[in-house]
Amino acid sequence: MAENRIRVLIAKPGLDGHDRGAKVVAQALRDAGMEVIYTGLRRTPEQIVSAAIQEDVQVIGLSSLSGAHNHLFQKVAGLLEEKGYTDILLIGGGIIPDKDRKKLEEMGFDCIFSPGTSTSKIVEFIQDRVNG
């Protein structure tokens, strides 16, 4: 009897001390039946990718409110590609302007959620993409 669970890594890259949003999302995903690994604050892209590989997650969610998202998010996407983990669903959220959002999505992010997104929308997005 196989028992698959969606495993998600929620990570805070860079010098950014605000993780209320990351924790709200983490809890919503847990309540939707997923196993959520939270990295804690101030992780480097290398640390995040290493954790994602060890934990064998299907989804990585990055949160940034510091304004450094372009650099940090790109770095994570680049490292994943370099190591051959392009099958991982990559999502992001936080204070990210529209123009950056589009750029990140072109660059390999599956979705960048803007402030005000309901948690159920994030849950549905992940379930659709991982199971569907």
Add this chain to the structure above:
Amino acid sequence: MVKKVAELVQGIGEGKEGALARALTLVENRGSGYRELLDEIFPLITPCPIWGLTGAPGVGKSTITNFLAGELVEKGEKIAIIAVDPTSPFSGGALLGDRVRMMDLAGKPGVFIRSMASRGALGGLSPAIMDAIALFQAFQVDRIIVETVGVGQSETDIVALADSVTVVMMPGTGDDVQTIKAGLLEIGDIFAVNKADLEGAETLAGLLQSMISSRTEEGQSHQPPVLKMIASQGNQLEQLLQEFFHHQEYLNRGELKEKKERMRGEMALKMHLQARFQDLFLGPLLGSEEWEQALKSITGREKSPAYWAEKMIPGRD
């Protein structure tokens, strides 16, 4: 052999983290080929010491693990950490947050951290933990640290699983009766009273000390030490590391090591038998015609659940 399984076995043999991570998921999900995988890696296993840390949420287990693993890696060891957090019985989900306190280990070469949810195991440890240990030993790690939230059955399970167990406590969580009730005294090889700057630490440590002395039989060479510490400040952590080493030496001297090995084997065998029972007997029964018939009969007060259980799986007791 399934191609996927063969690739994983080869990857583990070559020390590839990605292959190990995928293999861990396969045994956790009990996905197709997991028995084959465990069978194939069995000859690759090199036994290594297993250290356990248990205690209530928030007492400081992950902070302590962060230090222990950091020191051991400095000495050139390859370390595996299995951090277990509870699965929600309502949603089946889990928030695995032990990496938050292991900041010094993030991305460090030589450390493999795997967060595991307790999943379906009735208050105890997930059967997959035994299998994860086997995979890590096939990966040739030098030491495995298992961290579990000490609630209910998981405390007694960790004794069968780990060579040396440290019970982590903090002041302000109840009186001596609570401590006896929780059964913690029976499982600890080492006791750590963390957050020793809080009021009541002295009393708790004294209490533990006197309870341990009264339990220790005469001639028994290992009396569990009680350490007061402030893990977040690094206070007494080196001492704890030494106590783990002492306990290990003590195990190596006597026959206890073989006894532990036997206990572990027994527990793994029982867990796999239970899994087979689930797959072969319980699984096909659930929702079957006979199942519905039995439920109707039970709720209609015709025949008892005991009657039906024997009818479904006949044989002498």
